Amino acid sequence: YEVVDVVTTAKLITEVVTAASETVTAASAIITTAEAQVPAATTAVTLTDAPAIDHVKRKAKKDPVVKKYQAMKRKPQTEAQARKNMMMYLKNVAGFKMDYFKGMSYDDIRPIFKRYFDSNVDFLIKSKEQLEEKESRALKRINETPAEKAAKR
Structure with missing residues (x-):
């Protein structure tokens, strides 16, 4: 053996x-x-x-996915990749159809993307401020003394 x-x-x-x-x-x-x-x-x-x-x-x-990820990680984003990413964002968030962007360049898509992206960021900031305001009101209500509660009535 x-x-x-x-x-x-x-x-x-x-x-x-x-x-x-x-x-x-x-x-x-x-x-x-x-x-x-x-x-x-x-x-x-x-x-x-x-x-x-x-x-x-x-x-x-070697895993080809790892190689692809590392290759993408090293290189800066090209204009074509940025155009594609903006198109996908507008499709998913704003409901645009992909046919709408046919024949449009990066410079044509950028202002549309900027408008929708900025409005989305503004909404998120506004909703965050409203949440903080509600939390502060709730904390004030919790921290009120019984004398302050009686004075309100």
């Missing part, structure tokens, strides 16, 4: 080595593949195949 395990480990190591050495570049020099050497039985028992294979699998399978 140990001999079979040693041979299997050696085969796995050989596959990893040959897969890594078969990379060919566009250079004019001839690149020879490295020949895998099967280690002796005593040294093969000490080797573990899991870290080497896990490392190769991890390198081979």
Whole structure:
């Protein structure tokens, strides 16, 4: 059983080595593949195949979504992306149809977007102020002494 395990480990190591050495570049020099050497039985028992294979699998399978996110993170937003984002905002918030924006440039869409966005921000600020006002009135009512309550009546 140990001999079979040693041979299997050696085969796995050989596959990893040959897969890594078969990379060919566009250079004019001839690149020879490295020949895998099967280690002796005593040294093969000490080797573990899991870290080497896990490392190769991890390198081979990079998540494309992560790459796309990192590429977007580094670059500043283009005018076309900003135009698309504004169109989606106006579609979702203001109820515009996408056909309305066909043939319009970024400079044409920007004032429409600015008007709706600013009105939305103003509404949010106003509602926040109203909430704070209600909270302050409620706190005053809670903190009134019984003498002040009697004076109101």
